[in-house]
Amino acid sequence: MLHPHVPFGSEAQDHIAPRYQRADIHIVTTASTNRLAGLLADPSQVDSRRFRPNIVIETDASQDGFVEQQIIGKVLSIGEARIVISELCARCTFTALAQGDLAFEPAVLQTIARHGEGGFGALCQVVQPGKIR
Template identity: 30%
Template sequence: MIRIGTVSSIWRYPVKGMAGESLTRADIGSMGVSGDRILAVQDVARQEIQSCKFRPELLQCRCKAVDNAETVEILFPDGEVKLSSDRDVNDKISQLVGHKSKLQSLRPKSDSKFYQRFKRDDHSWLTELKATFAREPGEPLPDLDNLPDEMQTYVSLLGTFFLVSPFHIITTASLKHMRSIHPGPDWNVERFRPNLIIETLPEISGLAEQEWLGRSLVIGDVTVKLGEAAPRCGAVVRKQQGFSEDRSILRSIVRDAHQNLGVYGDILAEGAIHAGDQIYLV
């Protein structure tokens, strides 16, 4: 095992698509951080679970889990705070995103209809999906024309509100690398919605986590297998509480990082992690 750094911070996002909360300790299970993506916003007309790709206004809300993750507290951009259990919370969300919406809890994997994509026809859904990546003429897209059948049919992994994987990782080395190339913007880590930020050792540089794909991280009792790089969409440029919109960030990621920043992980061994824990590469 090679020591690569420490846990800088841990993040969870109790409502899919909304900004989340920073933790100093978290229980990590097969579905990632406990309390992560326990709710999602459903478009009532489309009968479809929404993400910040399609409803970027959700990013202007900040949420945190309360009451042992039984309830979620949502701070709206106008400063109003509501609980997920409040009777008028769906009206508030609908007003924000401009579409009649409601919060939904996870349902069993067997309820596959709940997770289906809205498809008006065979082609418009893919056109909509490509548009969320906010590419300019000449910029490459991820290979969306050859998505696995499950990703074409469903908006998330069945039984979850995760698109690809329950755990997302980014290193300070990568953020430092991108700042060195494009120093003007605010490379606030919240733009990239990681679960784990690794404070890498000083000698580690570049897009470090991209070089570790296929290997595993060990953090105490927790083991995470690093699976795929994370292609970036238009959500990373959007305004959130604390920073403004900046489209140049996505231009730089597409140009200078092969359109990827951060990696997805799968949990091989469960346990608890803490800020400051040592991290080893296997």
């Protein structure tokens, strides 16, 4: 049956949903990006654009390795908001795809699988909404 054309965006709200609903927030730390860069032949290929986080957390220089693996279950305060780190962010081939001036680089995903337990960054749930500045 044919129906009249309905312009995109005017559908009923219950037909529109985000692609991924597993978490409210996705974070990546600079300690993890530094560790990943140190494992790759071309460290310039590690860039937050590959991982699409909502927030990049600048970690202290003394923190090393894939920090997110060590903070699952912890609560972070960012501005007025509080978030709980719920799980590692599992990675797929999207991390290897070219992003802007970054080349296609399968070694990024291979290295995450080998050294990062298949995850890079962390998924988080908001436990206290608030402004982040």
